[in-house]
Amino acid sequence: MKSIATRQIDWDAWRIIPSRNPPIDLYRRIAPVEDWSSIIKVELLTNPRVREMREGLGLVRPEDMSGGATQNWILAPFTYLNPEGTRFSDGTYGTCFLSEMFGAALSESIRLREKFLRSTAQSSTRLDMRVIKTTVKGMFDDATMLSASENDVAHKKFWKERQRDGCDGVYFHLNSRSNCCCVEAFRPRFLTKATQERHLTYTWDGQTIVQVYDFLEGKNIDLERLRSDGEVLHIENPLSVGRSSVQSG
Secondary structure (H helix, E strand, O other): OOOOOEEEEEEEEEEEEEEEOOOOOOOOOOOOOOHHHHHHHHHHOOOHHHHHHOOOOOOOOHOOOOHHHHHHHHHHHHHHOOOOOOOOOOOOHHHHOEEEEEHHHHHHOOOOOHHHHHHHOOOEEEEEEEEEEEEEEEEEEEEOOOOOOOOOOHHHHHHHHHOOOOEEEEEEOOOOOOEEEEEEOHHHHEEEEEEEEEEEEEEOOOEEEEEEEEOOOOOOEEEOOOOOOOOOOOOOOOOOOOOOOOOOO
């Protein structure tokens, strides 16, 4: 794969991650309250994000471990590796997907949730999701003119080499729509000011995500419109939506 152009990125960008709200204590069903603090300390010994900050596991470059890069929401995607990989990772290093537009971030989040839920044959459930806004600023490789499939071995090998070379990340289009400009960051130091913007609940019917409820607006998001042109429009919600009892993925 030949060398490619770069693009300067300076965005307030979007991404969507699984959430629990209100928080649920992981150990409340298996241990008495007085033991929780000790159990949490043991759990942190194997937490890759905490260990990266404390010991340096080699998942993040030392020069990237400063400032806003140590925020939980920023550092986590670079330390919790996805063994299946991503568009621009073979799974041996972490990346962070961000989109310039909320609609593109939502489309990608729904695609990935549906892929996971189908692979696990998950029955109908609701998923609580957290919308994060993050400032991203850096010089990213421009992959908009490349046609290689994300499953292509040569494609993954090329981007692994670019990541090793210290590349900031990749700029690409999520699909053919012009408003779907995205990046996959390779290094956390180019991300700052991660803040929670809103909460969503996805309704999964066992086959697909059929409803997305936006708690900020108090309405559903029109999924037909989102899937057709990437635009986020709200419609009145005919049914009440509560927090999920099951969180997948």
